[in-house]
Amino acid sequence: MNWQNRLITIYLYVCKHYQQNLWVHSQRMSHYADLSFSDEEVITLFLFGVMAKHREIKGIDEYADRHLRDGFPDSRVM
Structure with a gap:
């Protein structure tokens, strides 16, 4: 599996689990969070x-x- 397919697979997996119940444990709580x-x-x-x-x-x-x-033009992890 090439890196692009691996990245897409991880993203879809995260989205599925985030919507089910992961969001409860991992939401950003900062007043300065960039929600874009x-x-x-x-x-x-x-x-x-x-x-x-x-x-x-x-x-x-x-x-x-x-x-x-x-793939993530608005990203800034830090």
Whole structure:
């Protein structure tokens, strides 16, 4: 499976579980949350970054910014 299909598969999986019951445990509660970028997208980028062997938020953010900007144009994890 190539990386694009893996990313889409993770996104669909996250969306399914987020809508069922994950949203209760993972909603952003900050007054400064940028809601133009969905919680599902944040979770997907985090999981994809971890799968790419990044363990810190900063590394995941830099990885997403360099490699996934086209698929998530409004993203800024940090």
